[in-house]
Amino acid sequence: MMQIAGFEFADGARFQTGAAGDANLVGQHLELLRQQCKGELTPKDVVDDARNPNSPLHCYFEWDDSAAAEHYRLSQARGLIRAVVAIYTQPDQPAQRMKAYVHIPEPAAPHYRETSQAMSQKKTRDMVLQRAWREFQDWRRRYKDLKEFAAVFEAADDVAKKLPKKGGA
Structure with a gap:
């Protein structure tokens, strides 16, 4: 069985301004969440964990609801244009x-x-x-x-x- 030796961010990965860049910390935390969730990781699990300001995932998300809503609408608009x-x-x-x-x-x-x-x-x-x-x-x-x-x-x-x-x- 293969084991994970470490984590990196994919080439070209982009995150919001101010996000810390420790891929190993993020990967280890996601792996811990996956194990806690019976081996299955969902975006909802990640967001729920990241709500905690002490989570290493917290800085990767926009917590200002107005800004997040606008970013989401822009994402929806891109999807609509592409569709x-x-x-x-x-x-x-x-x-x-x-x-x-x-x-x-x-x-x-x-x-x-x-x-x-x-x-x-x-x-x-x-x-x-x-x-x-x-x-x-x-x-x-x-x-x-x-x-x-x-x-x-x-x-x-x-x-x-x-x-x-x-x-x-």
Whole structure:
């Protein structure tokens, strides 16, 4: 049986401002909660524990209800935007379903654009493709040990050769 030797935060993990960054402490505490909860850990268990100001998880949450509600609504809005699918038509071709909007991670003003518009401009197309590639690589790291996906990973390596390089090179 495998045992946990320690904990780290995943690459790219983001937390609210002021959150302490001790992944081992957080991981050990989550593991303790999981054991106390008969081996099953739920987000509700984590939030309930984190309500205690002495919990090592406390600083990872927004406790101002007004701010938390606004953050939640923004999260819901992002989910709503991502959920919309547009049905595109062209003469003499079958209708095509596609995400209506894609995220454009411009540093000063991240936003969403209509997909065909974003993909028709080099700068935003490159941003969308780079983000999609990063997300795929994250998925790949999570499932790299599953032999069943080896062919997918090989095909992805071929696709990578055709993607725009960061910085437009």
